[in-house]
Amino acid sequence: MLLLDEPMAALDVAVRPALRQTLRRVLAERTAVVVTHDVLDALLLADRVVVVEGGAVVEQGPTGEVLTQPRSRFAAEIAGLNLVSGRWTDDGLVTDDGLRVVGESAEIGPVAGEPAVAVxxxxxxxxFLTAPGGSPRNAVAVTVTSVEPQAGHLRVRGGGLSADVTPRSVAELGLAPGVSAVFVVKATEVTVYPRT
Incomplete structure (x- = not known):
């Protein structure tokens, strides 16, 4: 068995793709445990993923399933997705604090009254700075906690959620930590499935 702990850490950006391909070829022929915080490493090098948070396993399964339909907030963060958990009702997913999220059911949809997640x-x-009118059915009032560069755009975080926006939008809206905003997502962009 081969154990690799963060094999891409501290490597030149130009070297990483070549090493990933070499590792992919080598690991295909043997059993290995790869520890990583990089979703690309997990997607390219692993057929199964075990997500560990605070020393405990919070999720595990086939790589594609865990990273496209995470069931824990930590796994969703690793996969680069927003996740809201609650219970499924006839009116959508409802969180413990009363937030309602409307979305499209996954192939295996949630059952009324059961725990579910929206991703x-x-x-x-x-x-937006104020709630817009119109067709979007999911609007969440947040206080911006951070604005960070993220591959050609800026990631705005608030209320446990993230939004990717252009630098121009951040400047025009004056988005900075402490600013009140409204995150809006269309129901067609939200996938809802059972939590377990």
Missing amino acids: FPPSAVSV
Whole structure:
């Protein structure tokens, strides 16, 4: 068995793709445990994923399933997705604090009264300073906690959620930590499935 702990850490950016391909070829022929915080490493090098948070396993399964339909907030963060958990009702997913999220059911949809999660990418989230009118059915009032560069755009975080917006939008809206905003996502961008 081969144990690799963060094999891509501290490597030159130009070297990483070549090493990933070499490792992919080598690992295909043997059993290995790869420890990583990089979703790309997990997708390319692993057929199964075990997500550990605070020393406990919070999720495990086939790589594609865990990273496209995470059931824990930590796994969703690793996969680069927003996750809201609650109970499924006839009116959508309802969180413990009363937030209602409307979305499209996954192939195996949630059952009324049972725990469920709603997942959507930060790129599907629009940011406003006040709640907009119109067709979006999911609007969440947040206080911005951070604004960080993220591969050609800025990731705005608030209320446990993330939105990917352009630098121009951040400047025009004056988004900075402490600013009140509304994150809006269309129901068609949200996938809802059972939590377990």
